[in-house]
Amino acid sequence: VTTRPELVDMDSSRLLPGLAAVALFLVMAAAFVTAGFGAAAGFPGGSVTAGIGYAMFDLLDLAAIGSEGFLITFLIIALVLDAALEAAVMLARREGEGEPLEAYDEADADTGAEDADPTAGTPGVAADGGPRKGGER
Amino acid sequence: MVPAQYYLVLSAALFCIGVFGVLTRRNALFFLMSVELMLNAANLNLVAFSLQHGNLTGQVFSLFTMALAAAEVAVGIGIILVLYRNFEGVDVTKATTMRW
Numbered sequence: 001v002t003t004r005p006e007l008v009d010m011d012s013s014r015l016l017p018g019l020a021a022v023a024l025f026l027v028m029a030a031a032f033v034t035a036g037f038g039a040a041a042g043f044p045g046g047s048v049t050a051g052i053g054y055a056m057f058d059l060l061d062l063a064a065i066g067s068e069g070f071l072i073t074f075l076i077i078a079l080v081l082d083a084a085l086e087a088a089v090m091l092a093r094r095e096g097e098g099e100p101l102e103a104y105d106e107a108d109a110d111t112g113a114e115d116a117d118p119t120a121g122t123p124g125v126a127a128d129g130g131p132r133k134g135g136e137r
Numbered sequence: 138m139v140p141a142q143y144y145l146v147l148s149a150a151l152f153c154i155g156v157f158g159v160l161t162r163r164n165a166l167f168f169l170m171s172v173e174l175m176l177n178a179a180n181l182n183l184v185a186f187s188l189q190h191g192n193l194t195g196q197v198f199s200l201f202t203m204a205l206a207a208a209e210v211a212v213g214i215g216i217i218l219v220l221y222r223n224f225e226g227v228d229v230t231k232a233t234t235m236r237w
Contacts, residue, residue, distance in 0.1 A: 017160030021153040028149035037141040041191030051193045052200065067193035070201070077204045084208030091215025094222075 144185030152178035165217045165227040169210065176206045 043051075046064025054062050058069035151174055158171025180199040187195030217227055224231045 014161045017157055020160065021157035024156060025149055025153040028153075029146050032142050032145040032149065035142070037189060040138050040141060040189045042138060042188060043191060043193075048193065048196070052197055055193050055197045056200075063193075065193050066191070067197060070197050073201055077201050081204060081208050084211040088211040088215040091212070092218050 138188075141185055141189045144181060148178045148181040148185070151175075151181065163228050163230050165213075165220055165229050168229055169213045169217070172213075173206060173210070176202065176209075 043065055048065065051063045051065040051067060054060060055067035056070050056074050058071040060067065060069055155171045155174035155178065158167060158174065162168050162171060180202050183195040183199040183202070185195075187193060187199075220229075220232055221227050
C-alpha cells in the first residue's frame with residue numbers, strides 16, 4: 001500500500017523546531033525589511049581584492065579603499081589553523097594497536113596489484129591502525 | 138545596486154535553515170553542515186555591510202571567519218571519528234556522557 005506524501009507530519013518531532021525556525025525567520029525578516037539603511041556606499045575606486053590583501057598585511061597606506069589592519073589577526077588565525085590540524089590528527093589516530101600508517105613495501109608494489117589493500121600484509125589491522133573487524137570493508 | 142535588506146533576508150533564511158538542521162538532525166555530519174550554514178549566514182551579513190559602508194573590514198573579517206570555520210570542521214570531523222569509533226554510529230543523541 002502506498003501512501004501519499006504529506007507536507008506536514010503532525011506527529012513528527014520536527015514540527016516544533018520547524019515552526020520555531022520559521023517564526024525566527026519571520027521576526028528577522030520583518031525587522032530587516034522595515035529598517036532603513038539608505039543607499040549603499042559601494043566601492044567606487046580601487047580594487048577590492050588588492051584592498052583585502054593590503055588590509056591583511058597592515059599596508060594601509062597603499063590601499064585605495066578604507067579598512068583596518070589585520071596583521072595580528074592573520075598570525076593568530078595561522079596558529080589556530082595549525083592547532084586545529086594537530087587536534088584533528090590527535091583525535092583521528094587510534095591509541096596503540098599497530099601503526100596508523102604502513103610503510104611502503106616494494107615487495108607488495110612489485111606484484112602489480114593496483115587495488116591491493118595497503119594493510120593486507122598485516123592481518124587484523126585496519127587502514128587507520130585499529131583492529132579490523134570480521135566482514136568489515 | 139542591490140539594497141542591503143535583500144542580503145539580510147537571504148542571510149536570515151540561511152541562518153534559520155541552519156537552526157532547523159541543528160534542532161532536528163541526529164546525524165553528526167548533518168549537524169556540522171547546519172552549523173556551517175549558520176556561519177555562512179554571518180559571513181553574508183559581514184560582506185553585505187562591508188558593501189553598505191564602503192569599508193573592507195567586513196570582507197577581511199569574513200575571510201577570517203571562513204578560516205575559523207575550516208578549523209572548526211577539522212576538529213568536528215575528528216570528534217565525529219571518535220564518536221563513530223566509540224558508539225558504532227554518528228548519532229549525536231547516543232553520546233550522552235563525556236566519558237565511556
